[in-house]
Each structure stands twice: as structure tokens, then as C-alpha cells.
Amino acid sequence: MTYQFHPRPPNNLKNKVIVLTGGALGVGQSLVRLLHSSGAHVFFGDVLPESGLALEQELDQAESGGPRVKFVLCDVTSYSDNVKLFETAYEVCGRVDHAIANAGLGEQGNMFDPALTMDSVRQDPGRSMNVVEVNLKGPLYFSRLASVYLRQPAKNGGGKVGVQDKSLTLVSSVAGFREDPGLYVYTASKHGVLGLMRSLRSALSQSKPYPIRTNAICPWMTTTRLVAGLEDLWSKEGLPANSPEDVARAIVAVLSEGKVTGGTMYIEGGRVWNVEAGILATRQEWLGGRLEADLETGTRLMGGGSHWVENESSQV
Numbered sequence: 001m002t003y004q005f006h007p008r009p010p011n012n013l014k015n016k017v018i019v020l021t022g023g024a025l026g027v028g029q030s031l032v033r034l035l036h037s038s039g040a041h042v043f044f045g046d047v048l049p050e051s052g053l054a055l056e057q058e059l060d061q062a063e064s065g066g067p068r069v070k071f072v073l074c075d076v077t078s079y080s081d082n083v084k085l086f087e088t089a090y091e092v093c094g095r096v097d098h099a100i101a102n103a104g105l106g107e108q109g110n111m112f113d114p115a116l117t118m119d120s121v122r123q124d125p126g127r128s129m130n131v132v133e134v135n136l137k138g139p140l141y142f143s144r145l146a147s148v149y150l151r152q153p154a155k156n157g158g159g160k161v162g163v164q165d166k167s168l169t170l171v172s173s174v175a176g177f178r179e180d181p182g183l184y185v186y187t188a189s190k191h192g193v194l195g196l197m198r199s200l201r202s203a204l205s206q207s208k209p210y211p212i213r214t215n216a217i218c219p220w221m222t223t224t225r226l227v228a229g230l231e232d233l234w235s236k237e238g239l240p241a242n243s244p245e246d247v248a249r250a251i252v253a254v255l256s257e258g259k260v261t262g263g264t265m266y267i268e269g270g271r272v273w274n275v276e277a278g279i280l281a282t283r284q285e286w287l288g289g290r291l292e293a294d295l296e297t298g299t300r301l302m303g304g305g306s307h308w309v310e311n312e313s314s315q316v
Contacts, residue, residue, distance in 0.1 A: 002266075002274070002277075004271065004274075005250075005253075005254075005263075006272070007249050007252075007272055008256070010255070012165075013035065013039060013252070013255065014040070014067075015041065016040045017040070017093040017095055018040050018041065018042050018096075018097060019044075019089050019096055019149075020042070020043075020099070020101075020102050021044070021045045021046070021082075021100070021102050021138065022045075022102040022103030023044025024044070024046035024048040024051035025046075025048065026222075026225065028046070028103070029055060029244070030247070031044075031100065031102065031252065032044050032059070034249065036069050041067050041069075041092075041093055042070070043072060043088055043089035044069075045074025045076070045082075045085040046074060052071035052073070053071050055069070056070060056071040072088050076103045076137075076141065077133040077134060077137055079141050082138075082142055082145055090155075094154050094155045094156040095153075096149040097165070097167075098166065099142065099146035099149070099150060100168075101139040101168075101171060101193075104135050104171060104173075105130060105131050105135055105186075106131070107131060107184070108130055108131055108185070111128040111184050112184050131185040132188070135186065135189035139170050139193050140196065143168060146168045146212075147200075147204060147207070150166040150168065151207050151208065151212065153209070164209075164210050165258045166210045167212060167215070167255055168200070168204065168212055168213070168214045169215050169251055169255065170197050170215070170217070171193070171251070172190045172193040172217060173186075173193075173218055173219060174266065175190045176190035176191050176193055176218050177191075177218060177275065193216060194218070197216040197264070198262075200214045201214040201215075201261060205262070213259075213261035213262075215261060215262065215263045215265060216265065217247070217250065217251055217265050218266045218267065218275075219250075219267040220240075220242065220267060221241045222241065222244060222267075240269025240271075242267055242268070243270070246270035250265060250267050253272075264276035264279075
């Protein structure tokens with residue numbers, strides 16, 4: 001049971017303040033352009049200063065009273081860089097309305113290379129672990145900051161603009177909910193992003209004074225530099241592919257729609273399905289009534305794992 005989501009053109013993002021990572025190229029650049037054209041103020045981070053600054057200079061309309069576009073040099077694996085990104089938006093506009101953790105890195109090397117020997121396996125797989133740093137550590141840092149900045153009252157003249165809808169969007173991948181043999185570290189990291197959304201959605205929905213909607217985006221084949229060389233093979237098989245603009249439209253629609261929360265939005269050929277809704281709706285069927293009941297009771301008794309922190313503190 002999967003529910004199709006039909007993206008609509010955004011109609012309520014004017015003057016909204018949006019922070020995102022990985023905005024210089026690919027899906028991120030398409031996001032910046034679409035959000036800007038919708039009238040939002042966009043603050044985006046990336047490690048590519050030339051591309052980032054060029055995009056800022058092309059789009060920023062602050063001097064004419066139009067929407068702001070600001071590039072912030074940001075390595076998502078650096079906590080202080082993430083702080084700088086959020087703080088820039090907050091200081092300039094007085095609030096943050098939506099946050100999108102978009103930056104990602106493809107598989108780097110082969111961590112489980114069959115050619116590994118007793119000698120070579122002793123070498124630290126640092127290149128592969130960079131994927132975990134960007135794809136999972138980055139969203140953890142970003143989400144921690146978003147959970148605080150999104151619930152801050154407006155300051156410095158950043159007054160209320162319509163309904164105070166707040167959201168955190170985490171970009172995962174189809175590899176976040178299925179296996180992709182060979183993409184060992186990428187798949188593990190993107191599963192982690194989906195797990196992060198699932199662990200945050202309930203808590204952030206109860207955030208005060210503003211509830212925060214939390215969703216994950218899981219695109220399938222998207223024609224960016226991550227899949228360079230696969231396009232012809234894909235086309236020959238007749239498989240649908242996303243353009244960066246397709247994925248950007250889906251993300252912006254989730255922001256603009258204002259109701260989707262706790263969703264896992266699978267994107268294929270520009271079409272979008274909320275696969276999380278189907279998983280939750282059918283859980284009793286595939287898990288069974290007794291196991292489902294026990295799971296719910298156990299989850300309630302775990303209480304969000306707060307006792308783990310308490311027990312750890314008592315042992316210090």
C-alpha cells in the first residue's frame with residue numbers, strides 16, 4: 001500500500017527563510033533556483049566557493065528589495081560551519097522557517113573489495129569513511145541545529161509571515177530503504193538518514209512553540225554527476241530517471257504543502273510516492289497483531305531512550 005504524492009507548484013513560500021546544504025550544484029542548485037523563484041530567502045552552504053558565489057551573484061535581489069540568496073562556505077562535517085550557516089540566516093532575516101539537509105557524497109572506493117589481502121585490509125579505509133562523514137554525520141549536525149533554530153521566535157524585525165509552518169527535510173536515497181549491492185557505505189549512510197528522520201519525527205512534531213514537520217526524500221536514479229556514465233545504459237533499458245529539477249520540485253512541494261510529516265518520499269521519473277505511509281499502515285499485517293502490540297508497548301516503555309542517558313550519567 002503506497003500513496004502517490006502529487007507535487008503542486010509552491011504558493012506560500014514568499015518571504016520564507018530557508019537554509020540548505022549542498023546548494024552549489026545538481027539537485028541543490030535546482031532547489032536554490034526554485035525556492036528563489038518562489039520568493040523565498042535562501043541561505044545555502046557548500047564546499048564549492050566558485051560555483052556557490054556565482055549562483056549567489058546571479059540570483060540575489062536584496063538590493064532591489066527582492067528575495068535574498070546567500071552562499072555560505074560550509075563543510076557539513078564541521079559543526080562550526082553548520083552553525084555559521086544557520087546563524088547567517090538568523091542574523092540577516094531574524095528567523096528560519098525550513099531547513100533541508102541536501103549535501104551528499106557517492107561511494108568512494110570499494111570498502112569490501114574482493115581483492116583485499118591480509119596486508120591491504122590493515123590499511124584504514126579513510127576514503128570510504130568520508131561518505132559516512134558527509135552523508136550521516138552532516139545531517140546529524142544539521143538536524144541538531146535545525147531543531148533549535150526552527151523553533152526560535154522571530155527577532156530583529158523578522159516578523160511573522162502567515163502561518164508558522166516549520167519543517168526539516170533530510171535527503172536520503174532509494175538506497176535508504178533497499179539494498180544496492182556494491183554501494184556498501186553509501187547504502188549504510190543513507191539507511192542512517194532514514195533512521196534519523198524516523199527517530200526525530202515524533203519528538204519534533206511536539207516542538208514548542210512551533211511543531212516541526214520532518215520528512216525524508218529518497219530519489220531513485222537522478223541525472224547528476226554521481227551517476228555519470230550510467231545515463232545511456234539506463235535509457236537503453238527504458239527506465240525512468242529523475243532530473244535534478246524533478247527532485248527539487250518534489251522537495252519544495254513537501255515544504256509548501258504544509259501537511260506531510262514523517263514521510264519517506266520516493267521519487268522515480270519525477271513521480272513521488274510516500275512509501276512510509278504504506279509501511280506504517282500495513283505494519284500489523286506483516287509483523288502480526290501480537291508482535292505489533294508488544295512493539296508499541298515496548299516503544300512506550302523505552303520512553304525515547306532517556307533512561308540510557310540517565311544510566312550513563314549514574315556510572316560517571
